[in-house]
Amino acid sequence: MPLLSVRNLTTRFATDRGVVRAVSGVSFDLEEGEVLGLVGESGSGKSVTALSIMRLVPEPPGRVTADAIEFDGLDLMRLSEAEAREIRGARMAMVFQDPMRSLNPVLTIGRQTTEVLRRHQKLDGKAARRRAIELLEMVGIPMAERRLGAYPHQFSGGMRQRVMIAMALSCNPRLLIADEATTALDVTIQAQIIDLVKRLQRDRGTAVIWISHDLGVVAGLCDRVNVMYAGTVVESGPIRRLFHRPGHGYTVGLMGSTPRVDGAAAHRLTPIEGLPPNLIDPITLCPFLPRCRVAVAACHERPPAPRQFAAGHWAACFADLVR
Amino acid sequence: MSRLLEVDGLDVHYGAVKAVDGLSFGVDRGRTLGLVGESGCGKSTTGYAILQLVRPSAGRVLFDGADLCRLDTASLRRLRRKLQIIFQDAHASLNPRLPVGDLVGEALDIHGLFPGAARAGRIRELLDLVGLAGHLIERYPHELSGGQAQRVAICRALAVEPELIVCDEPVSALDVSIQAQIVNLLQDLQQRLGLAYIFISHDLSVVRHMSDEVAVMYLGKIVELAGKERIYAAPAHPYTRSLLSAVPVPDPDLEAKRQRIILKGDLPDPAHPPSGCRFRTRCPITIERCAAGDPPPQPLAAGHWAKCIRLSEGS
Numbered sequence: 001m002p003l004l005s006v007r008n009l010t011t012r013f014a015t016d017r018g019v020v021r022a023v024s025g026v027s028f029d030l031e032e033g034e035v036l037g038l039v040g041e042s043g044s045g046k047s048v049t050a051l052s053i054m055r056l057v058p059e060p061p062g063r064v065t066a067d068a069i070e071f072d073g074l075d076l077m078r079l080s081e082a083e084a085r086e087i088r089g090a091r092m093a094m095v096f097q098d099p100m101r102s103l104n105p106v107l108t109i110g111r112q113t114t115e116v117l118r119r120h121q122k123l124d125g126k127a128a129r130r131r132a133i134e135l136l137e138m139v140g141i142p143m144a145e146r147r148l149g150a151y152p153h154q155f156s157g158g159m160r161q162r163v164m165i166a167m168a169l170s171c172n173p174r175l176l177i178a179d180e181a182t183t184a185l186d187v188t189i190q191a192q193i194i195d196l197v198k199r200l201q202r203d204r205g206t207a208v209i210w211i212s213h214d215l216g217v218v219a220g221l222c223d224r225v226n227v228m229y230a231g232t233v234v235e236s237g238p239i240r241r242l243f244h245r246p247g248h249g250y251t252v253g254l255m256g257s258t259p260r261v262d263g264a265a266a267h268r269l270t271p272i273e274g275l276p277p278n279l280i281d282p283i284t285l286c287p288f289l290p291r292c293r294v295a296v297a298a299c300h301e302r303p304p305a306p307r308q309f310a311a312g313h314w315a316a317c318f319a320d321l322v323r
Numbered sequence: 324m325s326r327l328l329e330v331d332g333l334d335v336h337y338g339a340v341k342a343v344d345g346l347s348f349g350v351d352r353g354r355t356l357g358l359v360g361e362s363g364c365g366k367s368t369t370g371y372a373i374l375q376l377v378r379p380s381a382g383r384v385l386f387d388g389a390d391l392c393r394l395d396t397a398s399l400r401r402l403r404r405k406l407q408i409i410f411q412d413a414h415a416s417l418n419p420r421l422p423v424g425d426l427v428g429e430a431l432d433i434h435g436l437f438p439g440a441a442r443a444g445r446i447r448e449l450l451d452l453v454g455l456a457g458h459l460i461e462r463y464p465h466e467l468s469g470g471q472a473q474r475v476a477i478c479r480a481l482a483v484e485p486e487l488i489v490c491d492e493p494v495s496a497l498d499v500s501i502q503a504q505i506v507n508l509l510q511d512l513q514q515r516l517g518l519a520y521i522f523i524s525h526d527l528s529v530v531r532h533m534s535d536e537v538a539v540m541y542l543g544k545i546v547e548l549a550g551k552e553r554i555y556a557a558p559a560h561p562y563t564r565s566l567l568s569a570v571p572v573p574d575p576d577l578e579a580k581r582q583r584i585i586l587k588g589d590l591p592d593p594a595h596p597p598s599g600c601r602f603r604t605r606c607p608i609t610i611e612r613c614a615a616g617d618p619p620p621q622p623l624a625a626g627h628w629a630k631c632i633r634l635s636e637g638s
Binding site for chain 2 (some may be wrong): 218243256
């Protein structure tokens, strides 16, 4: 049985201009110890998918529906807010892009790291402090003990993100969701953080949902990828298949747009022309059709159903990209 | 032939913080110099100092032979027409109260270009040049997507017919598909108009696509400079090498095989930089002698040098 099973997740937001369908009918499974990448551009629904699973979407204006979101034997859709709060931080934890906004600027690092431990693991002051030092050392913060008294602004961006990861891991969660966790960091610091996440995942078997717009980071870290566009998963597959034999026009477009540091002389990029669709208007055909370079006749007639290419690899695309 | 822009011994010091320290480089007409490095390395400050948006503490910035650092305000203003800048956050750089047409028109008006009847036609021509549809002319910045706003910013820069554009992280805030549109647009404009660019970015992949030459900065200094092909194929400075090794590539097989040089720790406090080579506190191959003095540039090949004393050891 998978650790997380999401079926037909749909998240809408009521706005002045109409209902925005941020996520439309997303389904996937995540196995224990697996690293799943969610890739796509701004507004594709990656973050809202994660927030919906974490039950962090404010309702209203949001409205989350799903046939099922099962996690670790629990039906997350049926949890009360109080029950959800017990699960969050303990069994599933999340790290966001901007640690400065997640950390409280007026509380010390020590106070914030021990708070989670006292709350969820019921540790007393001394034990929580000891454990917090251990955790901070584990994520590579030197002289952790002396730094407990520091405030977030006294830490660099990379160090703050390490603190967030330490806090997220403090209760040994079975699922870690990282939302663009390294996007704001410099590449050398990003490499440190990814190295850390890989090690933790290997040592503890934590399942990870890694949200990123960066195909390079995903290629190096994930076992499997869901490519999202306009609130839907348009392609899903094991990492090697997806990168070497992409099956959706959008995935191909993303790869053609991505500049690389390696390989032969830099070629001209092949951008995806136009803009993503407005998610207020109803989308009846393939949402990527107006920007697609490989569209075929059928694309103009009906919406594409998922086509299976190999075990675990499918795409909702009529074009015969995978042969 | 003299270069379009020649920067010589450029310093921007804020008290103890040497944000830019002794930079020398140049750019030819129609060419692109990429300036790369991590946050706080001084790459944006360098761009601003070239345009005299921050005043350099020392050094020369020769544009077409004239030293911008020595010009009075009026002459500088006249010359600024030839040097333009675009920023990462295009929305923030556009006046929210003006529609697109006036944003572009304003640039023309300031320099007295295309007055009267010619103005409207020129605005349309410019919008067309950057691939903006005519109907956007009446839109306000908040109605534009990030990519459209960056096109308007580029359009404003082009309106005054510059010879050099400083591009400060122009695509960093954009989604990858839109980023590729703007990269291609900048390349096309360079071809058509013979523009020179200083392309500032933390993204080594984008810089590779845009640049002819690349300068790598660390804590206010250029540590390595070379032609694009050379620096990506044969990086010499240990900082360049670790930086390149840290950039992920979108290929799982290559990623699985790659050897990363993971740097320890964070950037040192710029107010108290290490003595000698500034990179030595994080350098994987540092030796005692690195603390002794600022390493001189080691010539490695035509147009390629790096500041590392270990490069002169026989290898």
